[in-house]
Amino acid sequence: MKREQKLIVFLCVHFLGPVIGEALHDFILILKTCLQPNKDPQMRLKLFTVLSELLQKANETINSQGLFPSYLEIVIKDILAPNLQWHAGRTAAAIRTTAVSCLWALIHCQMLAPEEILKVKDALMPQIIAAMDEDSKISRLMGCRIVGGILKVCGRQFDEIQLGKTYPEVLKRLDDASADVRLTAAHTLTDWFKCLKDSDVKSAMKSHIEFLYQELLIHLDDQDPDTQSAVLEVLKEGSVLYPELLVREVEVAIHKHRTPAYCNQLLHHIQTTREAA
Template sequence: MAAAAAAAAATYRVAPTVLHGTMFAEAPHPSTAALIASELKALLLPLVAELGDWTVKTRQRSANTLLGIVWHAGPTCTDHLDQLLPPLMKSVDDDNEEVQKTVQRVVSLVGEACSPSVYVPLLLTQLHSADPDAGSDTSVIAKRGMCLTVLSALVAGAEPTALSPQLAALGEAVAQPTFCMPPAGLDDERSATYTGTQLRLCDFLRSLISRAGADCAAEPPCFSLYSALMRLAAVPSTAGRGFQAQRVALEVIDCLASAGGKPSAAELHAEQMPRLVLQLVGDGSAAASVAPYGNWQAHTPDWHLLQALLRQCDGATAAGQLLYVLPALTRVLDPKQEPVLRATALSLVDSLLSSSSFSSAADLHDWAEDILAALLVPNLVWRAGKAAEHVRLAAMTGVDLLLPLAALKPSQLAKQLDDLLPVLTSCLDDDSVETRRISCSVTNSLLSKLGRGGLNEDRARKLYPELLKRLDDASDAVRLQACAPITAFFEALDYSSIWNQAANFDKANYQYLLRGLLVHLDDPSLEIQEAIFKVLEVGLEVDPPVFASEVLAVRERHRSPKLCDKLAEQARAHGQIV
């Protein structure tokens, strides 16, 4: 009966691509196919044994013979998969390139000749035969990799129509690929084994998508494949390891999007990401302490996955998930959390705020104030240590990106001043040069957004001495950056030369501010002189008579009176006699 089936199949078989260039590139003769099928079991036993022989020549002969036998036997191989697949799985990574290539051809022929409904369950059993969380036993991980390579070759030879019913099972099996996720703290040698298996999983998924096409982009397999690929893209790596698996996983995401007729991966993320985010962080109904993210640490895989999802999707898609994501970010950015975890979370927030599509998204308007108050400001508070210093810098960078956005309204910013201004003035004197520089930029944005009279008299009186201190900073970059917020400070003043309850600045404070600036008009650096001159040009408009008298008072002390004379002349142009 097997012989008759093989003979019948041989009459209509066309040699697949894997046989091109070999001696089996023609359809098998029916009588030959029938003979091989009738003796298949006896033929296979010595051949599969020789695949493990120590001599290359023997393995090559065995692999080539198997290629011809499987091609002639066709569907008859189905009854012998238990006998065929284990040795093929061991030999698919043979040291000899010719043997390896031939074995992969054999596997592909098996996939073409046999029904996926038979071999898929067998291979999935092999894939999960060991404990998915079996420590760092690299031999088990390598075996899983060989299993994936065999599965990939089988799928490459399968008919799409026969493969389609198996997609759900295949997708479910790899949706959470814990079988190739490395535990924390592995050395580079063992990590390389995990990376190799991750790359094999990517190759399998690419092969599956290439073969099944649009069926992979339909539900339920689409979400499972998307989940698997994003989990692979989220596996922590280093530049030294090349981020290989991560890069390839993202390439396969593009293939999945194309299979579904989408112009880019952005549309696939928009479609699939919300469901995966809900799996990760929940719907917000649970308290933070018992929510899925309640115990996240820097090495938690789900935390890495959330970062990858938000970084890889379009900014507008990420903004649309803030309702669910913000509680998780608030939890991981609690100042009680470890600095490494907070630093990675702030890096994510900075990355999102740097995205034009995120910063212009309509959804951000609902959450901008919460991002400032719950995520960023608490991490600006001074704490000892280098790690805490890096956290403050990352938080200040986020504030610098957020404040200029239209999503954060002046009225919302004004409500945060009690919490924001004290930590901002503290950061103006931070040990980190970059934190001090960015703090100046943040102060400039804050004053510009609040506008005229946005600071009350007490806040204005406390802020400007801190800005003047930055003109004496050890870094010229900070000194130059400090000029912008002082200019904005002048523009935000509601000035009265005599005390007025409605004003936020008086003559005495104005004179003190001018004197602090005029010292630097005679700075040894011409660049600083020019920057201060531009600041004073704005400041003179506050009260030209007072300004002129202060300038003339220091004119003779400067090495060159040229800039003082220019400023005095501009004050006269305002119609004042000085």
């Protein structure tokens, strides 16, 4: 694309505001053309950054006429998904970060209905899970948030295979260098447990649940009190699934912890919940 054409694209995006919603068809075609992986990386990075800003105020910009939802499948499958694929280099990594930020903006502003997420989740989940292992803290954070958002909206419709593939990378993020990522990962694991409450696939997931209990109890002895508190809340949520199993795991783990305080709080919660039932 010539420099003059690039300038037109950026002027249109920056200054049309709500009018973008009236010229949405042309705008989406521009995005689809300019954001293909074979196009200039710097241009794609700038355009993705602008798109992320627009999506944060979608109803004032690209959805000002209420037409944007009809283009969501194109945006996700033809624009976001190809740019979430891994390629070497700093610019490529920055593009993946802005692309995953755009996807989070779509979910956060509830632009994606449950049926739309179900249609695109199979194409996107591998890239989202991969984003949680990026060098970029923002990518890891957004990846955790997106998985949590998807689980909240339609996680109860996941089968045991999909649920089994979803949590391992989130669990790894409890060891993340960033406190924000660790806490977000904990919230996402809480959402994962909620999907299994009164679910038909709970029994098929028992071995996964047992493994998660064991791993979370290790993190319950984390050196960071905020992480400990967050993991305690995850285990409280998960305790309703197999309380007897969790009690046994706690009794094994408690003697390995530096302090029994959090384990005792968890045991008290399980006992209180049982008595209230």
